Amino acid sequence: MNWAFELLGLRPDADVADVKRAYARLLRITRPDDDPEAFQRLHMAYKIVLAHISAKATAAIMPTPTVVTHAEPTSRPPVQLALPTHADTTNVTEPVVHLGTLTNEIIRAAIEAQNSEELSRWLKNRPEFWSIQIKQQAAQLVLQRLFQQPQAIAAHCMDAMLKFFDLDHVLSGVNPVALQSLRARQRTLWELRPENHHELARRAGLMHNGRPEVLRVRKDLALLQHPLNWARVTLAAMQSKRAHGLAALVRTLSNNGRLDELPASVNRQHAMFWFRGATGGPLLTRERFILHSLRAGVWAFVTMLAVVVIAMMSAAPDGVHWSEVARVAGILGGGILVLWLLIAGFWWFDLWQGMPESTPSRWPWLRRLAIPLLCVLSFAMYETGNAPYMRWLVMMCFIAAMRKFRRRIAGNGSFFARITASTPAFIWISVWIIAALSRAQGMEDFPLIPILALATFAMSIADLWRHRAYLHPRLARN
Incomplete structure (x- = not known):
């Protein structure tokens, strides 16, 4: 005062x-x-x-x-x-x-x-x-x-x-x-009150035709208030829109990802799973791997079941050859799981290679030389003729080297940065189309794989030179 x-x-x-x-x-x-x-x-x-x-x-x-x-x-x-009602204020309490x-x-x-x-x-x-x-x-x-x-x-x-x-x-x-x-x-x-769920839906972005989806918010809140149950998680994981809605709802309830500020009525383990598993971004978290594995497992099971149903509906007069049906169903279902594991492996490898050089890692030299060593091994096996499918591994090394070089260069506005900003699948398909076109035009002798291997080496050497300050102090002074 x-x-x-x-x-x-x-x-x-x-x-x-x-x-x-x-x-x-x-x-x-x-x-x-x-x-x-x-x-x-x-x-x-x-x-x-x-x-x-x-x-x-x-x-x-x-x-x-x-x-x-x-x-x-x-x-x-x-x-x-209250003020006293009479003029005498000497005895006022x-x-x-x-x-x-x-x-x-x-x-x-x-x-x-x-x-x-x-x-x-x-x-x-x-x-x-x-x-x-x-x-x-x-x-x-x-x-x-x-x-x-x-x-x-x-x-x-x-x-x-x-x-x-x-x-x-x-x-x-x-x-x-x-x-x-x-x-x-x-x-x-306040928004968790039933009468205010429309405000929660609007803040979480759960809208349909300009109107908040109140019923969807109530359904997702009821799910998040229960402990983590894999049957419910699998059912919700097959609904891609609902999975992203759950992640958006958790992000809203936790004040933009501060999971320690979640309301007491929300199960933290359950909310953390959806936030880390269905939130957009390049990271391959444990929760995201589990979520996509559940989806791949369900699709593999549905494919195998479809093979059995088709075999029963088109059964021959002498009956169903269950051994053949089991073999076909196992190949298709296993192929889906193997394909997902390959995608997840390349996803993890791509993130590992794209780490900044300043980030501490357990084997830094292995991370630096992984792409060129893998490219040499796959190219040598391809040239011997014993493993012709190794051409795909050379292509994958080329894609990984391109993405690594693109993410670790300083000039993100350059032409090279723009043309390599697409996903690995898009680049993979592009390389596959080039190879198919070269063979369709009678260019069997076109050295596509050696050119890709040489380009992979060139980008790896260029990346090492750009980050030479981390290799040895003398190179930093030079």
Whole structure:
């Protein structure tokens, strides 16, 4: 309080006119455009001094309430402050304000308020807040309670309450980061109410034809509130749209991926699985591998079942040859699983090779020489003629080298960066089409594989030269 009077250059017995004159005089030298912080501090001092003078004027005609700092049970009715009804004030009993009860009433009013105007009107009409001391102590207790146990308070009501208690600026002394986190958690709890699910769907982006999908949100919330169950996970994994919706819902409930801020009603293990498994991005996490493996397993089972059904429907007169059916079903189902494992292996290898050189790894030289060594081995086996399918491994080495070089170069806006920004499957198909066209035109002797092997070596050497500073200190000085 004293700092406000000192900043305005006033004495403690100054009146309202003195305060306004001092404020107008200081405004001439404290411009908000020149020094916003100084202006905000001056304005805050002006408000504090005016409130103090108003409180003194009120205290002259009204007895000062006694403050009780211990908490009272929430069932106790609020104490109403009333002015004496007769002129004789010598025997007036001082009213008692129980801060614990008052704190409970404030939080309950913020939870039940329909809008911010209703809450602001309720706070302004409370006679307890005519005392600045009670107002400040109540604000501290309210924040302390909310930090300990967040409540389902709408964001606009929380903002109105902070504004009333003058806690919506940096000079209030409250950590703004912690306050913003509290505001987000309380908004999430408010949106978890059934009547507010439309706001949760809108914030999570679960919309259909411009309208929030409330039923979908309720169905996904019911799933996330149960423990992780692989049967339910498999059923939801086969619905790609629902899997991404679950990830978006978890991201919204956790305040953009802060899983430690999830509501208590949501199962953390279940939510973490969908967030790490269905969230978009290049990383091959454990959860994403499990999710895609479940999908591959289901498709393999469906394919094998379809083979059995087709064999039974087109059975020969002498019956079904189950050994042949089992062989065909096993080849097709196993082929789907093997194909997924190959894709996952190349996915992991591609991410491993694309790591920045500054990232610590267990075998850095193995990561640097893996592509050229693998290319040499596959090319040598291809040239011997014993393994002609090794041409595909050479192509894969070429694709991996291209993507590694593209992600580790500095100029992402170059032409090479743009033409190599596609997925590995697209480049693989392009190389396969080139090879097919070369053979279709009678170019059997076209040295496609040697050219790809040479290009792989060239990109590997260029990548090593670009990052030579990590190979040896002398190369860094050169």
